[in-house]
Each structure stands twice: as structure tokens, then as C-alpha cells.
Amino acid sequence: MEIRPQPRVKISCQHISKIFIQKGKMKVHVLEDISLEVYDNEFVVILGPGQSGKTTLLRIIAGLESPTSGRVFLNGEEVQGPGPDRGLVFQSYMLFPWRTVLGNVEMGPRLRGISKEERRKIVAHYLELVGLTGYEKYYPHQLSGGMKQRVGIARAYANNPEVMLLDEPFGQLDAQTRYYMEKETVRIWEQEKRTVIFVTNNIDEAIYLADRIITMEGKLPGRIKAVYPVNLPRPREHTDIAFLKLRQEIIEASKLLL
């Protein structure tokens, strides 16, 4: 008899709360009792408006912030801090302006002490993956927003992380570029499968990309509101009936104009 394997849990957040203390006394309660599990090679989108704590949640999973209470596990081991097993892509790109595209992408392998020839190979591979072959010698200020974020994605990928964390990566792009980058994200993800946690405030982006959408409450402290599996075949169409139906369902449930 065949036993179907259970999907493996990659990331597990257990009862995470976060309270920031500002200027000595002011307490800001940002996250309240967040529990979620993300499976191996799953594409999870956390959808919520601004000020819903979703970036803080991502930073806690990244290990850049520690939760006030609760724990985060990666492959069953508790996350104690930032590390190369998770790749983070920033909303404002955060490329090093003093390094070329090559210098930015090879940063992770360089920090892990990988040899120069090996680094060149890694960079060439991931620049090809994001479609930036030939731009090795460019500085970030010479690139458009979409290209900058491609470098950001390649830089995170180049360290071969198990989990990709993306914090509103296309929030600064114009509508056309954004749509194009979403298509590219699906292509890249299908080419190099990783577990992905993608934070956005854009409902169409969420439905276009996600295996599963987790919506957040629209006010602080941030709580999980609902979970929507997205069982649409890829590539998806924004005008597809099922796409629009899910869109309507999420909008009505969240009572928000996302």
C-alpha cells in the first residue's frame, strides 16, 4: 500500500506577539498571537494593509527582530537570529551603491568564504535566472527600479537559502513593471523552487502569486484574519472568472479596499 507523504513543515510560527517599546515608555502592540505553518516549497502571501504588522512578522521570521513572546522554527529548529538559510528581499532594494551588480550578488557567497571562480559561476547563474546577464559591471544607480529588485532577488538567491522572504518587493514599481515582475517571480520560482513568504498590500498580486493567502487584520495589533488556499493553475489570468471570484470573496471578508 502506498503511503502519501505529509507535506513537510518548513517554517512554523507559534503564538508570536510583538510589543515595541518606543522612547522609554510608549508601548506599541504590533503582533498578537500569530501562529502559522509554511510547507516546503510553498508560496505563501501575507496580505494586509499598511500598519498591519506584516513587515514585523517577516522580520521576526528573518531573525532580525525577536518576538516578545512565541517562537519561530525553521526545519524544527528554533530561529535565534538572522542567517543565510533565509534570503530577504527588501521593499527599498537595499543594494550596496558602492558595489556593482556583480559585487552585490556575490556578497553572500563572499561572506561564506567561497572562492572567486566559484562566486563568478554562482553570480552568472543567478543573473541569468533573473534576466540580468551582461549587467555585471553596472552600479545600482544606473539601473531602473525593476532591475534593482532583480539584483535584490539574485543577491538573496545567490546564497542558496531554503526560504525566500520578500517584503513588498514591488511596492515602489509602476503598475506595468510591477505586473511584469510578478510574472517573472512565478517564472523564477518555478525554475528554482523555494519556500516563499511574500508580504504585500496588493490583492491582485497576492492571488496571482500565492499557493495560500494569509490576510491580516487592518489595525494594530496585527492578527491573522483568514487563510485562503489558491488552487488556480499557473500561469494565472487577472481576468479569469475564478480569479475574480476569489478576489471578491477576500474583499468582502476583509471589508477593506485592498
Next chain:
Amino acid sequence: MFKAFGKVLRNEFSLYVISFFCFLLLWDWVAKEQILGRSLAPPLDVLKELHRLTTVKLAGKDLFGHIWDSTRRVFIGFAIAAVFAVPLGLLMALNRYINALVKPVFDIFKPMPPIAWISIAILWFGIEEASKIFIIVIGAFIPCLLNAYNGVRLIEPELYDVIRMLGGTRRAEIFYVSFPAAFPAIFSGLQISLSIAWTCVLAAELVSSRSGLGWIIIQGMRLTRPDLVIGGMAIIALVAWLTTLLISGLERLICPWKRGIKEGYL
């Protein structure tokens, strides 16, 4: 004809030339008409005097000797200040204990104009080279330190997050983020320091000296020779400008990414 003339007027370079010549003509006219009495020498006289100084020795040195004396003092003082102030500023920004130790003392000296140190410098170091270099070090120290300090302090904290996420240590954060990110600020600090160094050397030479461009100016005043005074002023402006070009050249060499950013805005 008018069209061609209009085109010349809209060309920035020709406007530079026109501006420069108008200035020279006005200067010449004011001098020749003696509107300021005999205390303004016409431009040609100044040039002639400067040319004369290249062959005639003044206090045992020709013009180039005096230029070199001032420049040498500036470079020595500036170099000493930069070598100590830049690392100190970086350390203060990177380590809060060092900051807490150094900053209070630094804040006492910060608002004090370097020229205020001249008398005490002469009492401590005599009227020779050491006291002049001391003034320059004092003057150049402050902007070097402040800019290095602020250059690190104003770095986007998320840039450090990038290094941490990629598996880097604190050491990697300092070498791959703090230092390169602070370079442009350090260089603008060096530029400010250099121009302060020229102010300081001039003040020091005016007070007590037997050589240098400041001394030439004083000499001109004592001899009532406005051509000598104005010549000295012009040479200082020229040499100070040339030395700042040196720093900008160095910056372009070390920060190629910034060169691109600057040109991008032009």
C-alpha cells in the same frame, strides 16, 4: 546678426568668459580712476609684480619658495589631522563607549575657532613651524572627525540587515557597510578641512612668520604695495583651489560609484 549674438549669450561658457572680463575691466577702471585711492592696484600691475617675484628673492626666497612654504605647512597639518581625526570619528560612530569618552571633550573644543589658538600655540611651540602646523591641525581636525562620524551615523540601518541576513558578522558589517558608506562623507570632510587649513596657515603667517603667502601679504601691507597684497591673495586662491582638486581627484578614484551619481544629476 542678433540671432548669432543671442546664441553666444545663451552659451554658458561664453557667459563665463564675459563675466570674467567684465570683472577685470571693472577692477582696472576702479584702480585707474583711483576710486579707492592708491590702495588698489590694476590687474596688470599685480601680474607684473607676481612675475617679478619669480625672479627676485624676497627674504631669501622667490615666489615659488613662498608658495611651497605655505603649501608644505598646510599639507603637514592637514595630513596629521586627517590621519587621527578620521579613524577617531569612525571609532566614535561604531562604538558607543568610545563615543561617550571622547564626545564631551570634543564638544568643548568644537565651537572654538582655530584662530583663537594662535597665541597659546606661539607660547607653547614658539614662532617656528610647529606653532603654525599646530593651528592647522586644530582647525582641520574638527570637520574631518565630524564628517567621518556622521557618515557612519547616517547609514541606513537596513544595509546592515542585508549583511546579517547573508550570514555576515559584525566585522563584516563594518568592513562591507560602515566604511564604504562613509567614504563620501569622509571626503567632503577632507575638503572642508583643507579649506580651513588654508585659512589657518594664512592667519598663522600673518601673525608671525618669515616666509609664506601670508607673509607676502603682510610684507605688501608694510611696504604699502597693493600689487603685492593682491598678488598674494590671488596666489592663495589659486593654490588652495588646486589642492582641493587633488582631493576631488582622489575621491573620484576611490568612490567610482559616486562619480556616476554626480554625473547623473548634471
